[in-house]
Amino acid sequence: MSVVTETKRVTVPEIRARKNAQPVVCLTCYHAHTARLLDLHVDLMLVGDSLGNVMHGLETTIPVTLDMMITAGKAVMRGSKHALVVVDMPFGSYEASKEQAFMSAVRVLKETGCGAIKLEGGKRMADTIRFLVERGVPVMAHVGLTPQSINTIGSFRAQGRDEADWGPIEQDTLAVSQAGAFSVVIEAVAEPLARKLTGAVPIPTIGIGASNACDGQVLVMEDMLGLSPRVPKFVKRYGELGPGIDKAIADYAAEVRSRAFPGPQHVYPMKAPKG
Ligand code: KIV
Numbered sequence: 033m034s035v036v037t038e039t040k041r042v043t044v045p046e047i048r049a050r051k052n053a054q055p056v057v058c059l060t061c062y063h064a065h066t067a068r069l070l071d072l073h074v075d076l077m078l079v080g081d082s083l084g085n086v087m088h089g090l091e092t093t094i095p096v097t098l099d100m101m102i103t104a105g106k107a108v109m110r111g112s113k114h115a116l117v118v119v120d121m122p123f124g125s126y127e128a129s130k131e132q133a134f135m136s137a138v139r140v141l142k143e144t145g146c147g148a149i150k151l152e153g154g155k156r157m158a159d160t161i162r163f164l165v166e167r168g169v170p171v172m173a174h175v176g177l178t179p180q181s182i183n184t185i186g187s188f189r190a191q192g193r194d195e196a197d198w199g200p201i202e203q204d205t206l207a208v209s210q211a212g213a214f215s216v217v218i219e220a221v222a223e224p225l226a227r228k229l230t231g232a233v234p235i236p237t238i239g240i241g242a243s244n245a246c247d248g249q250v251l252v253m254e255d256m257l258g259l260s261p262r263v264p265k266f267v268k269r270y271g272e273l274g275p276g277i278d279k280a281i282a283d284y285a286a287e288v289r290s291r292a293f294p295g296p297q298h299v300y301p302m303k304a305p306k307g
Pocket of ligand 1: 042060078079080082083219240251252
């Protein structure tokens with residue numbers, strides 16, 4: 033008899049089928065408890081390499097390792113049972129060759145149990161995307177602003193605000209779609225370009241700072257909850273959790289110092305003597 037418990041997760045083909053349909057709701061997630069909360073509301077959780085900034089206080093995502101991504105991916109899988117979980121491939125884990133990308137992706141899929149991986153890059157990654165997809169690795173692509181390229185692009189600036197710059201981003205988006213990506217994140221591009229890209233490909237475009245012309249949206253969860261000290265212009269804050277956490281911790285500190293906590297209700301009583 034099988035002892036496997038069935039969990040019905042959103043699948044890659046289901047996300048792929050959301051082109052020109054109900055918008056795809058995505059948020060980043062790195063942690064089991066938040067995964068449990070997000071799971072009730074989102075279609076897709078992205079274990080983004082933004083965890084380097086958010087969880088580890090890094091300036092860029094460059095130092096993030098495959099092991100860091102796998103640890104977070106496992107936590108998010110343990111905390112969720114509905115959403116499709118996509119894990120980002122960190123800088124250095126996939127660019128050297130198609131084979132390197134495959135071996136890294138295999139580790140991510142086997143060790144986390146997630147449903148797909150994401151990687152940054154357009155035309156230059158098309159052969160790799162094709163290679164992965166042909167071998168059973170679903171790929172979400174990422175074009176426009178690609179934070180892992182920070183050392184070559186110099187700053188995290190919006191892309192395509194001048195129509196003369198659209199060409200390469202259009203070519204990137206077409207290339208990843210033709211290579212077999214099931215969806216593509218479009219980061220920080222001007223609205224008319226996002227609209228054009230979305231109309232040009234048969235796969236869902238997931239915007240972050242790319243307007244509601246896209247087929248879905250993703251935000252970094254800590255940014256939209258008001259936990260991140262600095263956020264890009266495109267972030268809407270749906271909560272202000274920072275002050276609430278600050279107050280809770282200040283109250284705790286004061287009660288520990290005054291010995292008001294722990295109270296009698298938080299203490300284990302002795303067992304009644306036997307006999
Ligand atoms: O790492 C990340 O969180 C991402 C999103 C910003 C799309 O790639």
